[in-house]
Amino acid sequence: MQNEQRRFKMKNVKGKVFYTLVNYESNKALAEKIPHVKIHGLMMVFQYVLKNTSKELSAKLVTNEDLAKWEITKDQLLLEAKETTPKLFVSELQQIGLRSSGKALPVYNLTTENGTNGVAVLFYDNELKRIAKKIGSGFYVVATDQDSCFLLAQPEGEDYDKINKTFATGNAFCNKIFYYDPEEDKLRIARKSKAK
Template sequence: MEYEAFKETLMDFLREKTGGEKSISLHRVEKNNGIELDALVVRGKRDKIAPMIYLKPFYVDFQGGLSMEEIAVQILQLSVTEKQEEFSLTEFEDYRKARTKVYYKLVNYDMNKRKLQYMPHIKYLDLAVVFYYRLEGGKLNGASIIIHDCNLHAWGIEKEQLVKDALLNTSRKLPYTIQGMEALIAELSGSQPRITGEELMYILTNEEKYYGAAVILYPHVLNHIAKVLKKNFYILPSSVHECILVPDQGQYSRIELKRMVKEVNDSQVEDEEILSYEIYYYDCKKEVLMM
């Protein structure tokens, strides 16, 4: 069964199973980098909010042999489970409470230009700093809500206040980590790292490895790393979650590094997690990151 037919058939199954007690609607949701996903919303008559349930994983299960009946049951169970874990709207709507849970992350500017029209953001190189509210505690811990201009209006605050609070929260609650590539591979494989002196590459992210590319904006982080390495370095945007740091020792040319970024983006990174196809260079004397 083709995907479009699967969607329609599943909607019919869900309407039949709920007997008109719940509304079943299909939405096209725009994610990062303009990626659009289909999501179902199962909403009871008294529900103020309802979770979005993305369809693609269920279509994969269907192709793998799961029946339409089994998928419909799973979706209805999931809609109830996630509803029980819904976040407090009261806390989100009151900025005095929400301000401790606002953070920032980096996305590609051009890939998200249309969405950025409606979001508070700061352009940085070929990237954009955008802001999100982070849920804390419960099964939804770490889930996020992108902050739009309408949220600032509802909160009665200016962009400057949001930036100030997000800068404080992000670097304090999501501290940066840096690890040599050799050490990381050894850790993942369970072997002993080779003693090779200085690493050729490092992974730079935050402790949760989630939206960790934003650590390049943390105050003094790049300057501190440059002082430890005692040299300039390249930064390769591995994804929105991490960057690869390459000390400038002459092993790689800019062309080689840029080719490396393209190959990784095209073969290993999910479309919505791509940060950039560019590479960046940190000059420790000028204390500046440039393209």
């Protein structure tokens, strides 16, 4: 009986929970009241879809009270969100130009088809691996706001200081630079330029 009730409660959130990312420091007080996952200075938070049409998506932030009411754990919520988020926010990669670093290196904008919640794409299963294959290299990731991030295709260590100065210093959303290495298949904080 209890398992049936739990399945029913899970059914209520099926396909309706997604995640988004916010700055952790700016939302520390909120963190006590909501289920969340802290990732490198960002905080993954969960929302529940109230209305989803071709013109409008409205949602409500999931609280700890909601989890208790639905009788589900944060891990179950995360699994649901990982399944739903890529369906609601379809990944879109756009080459937006070239930057000169002795050679022309491509710069991409990673966002979604509707132009919102683009940073969430960084945590879609196998998405970064697919992107690295498409662009043919590892890349720096600079999250400038919730809706998109820049991908700079080049070997790690090259131009770190310049990229840090241009993109990360003073960035209120996330002041860290990430790197995705296809061999490691992991998004992590970028390593600084190696001393010569």
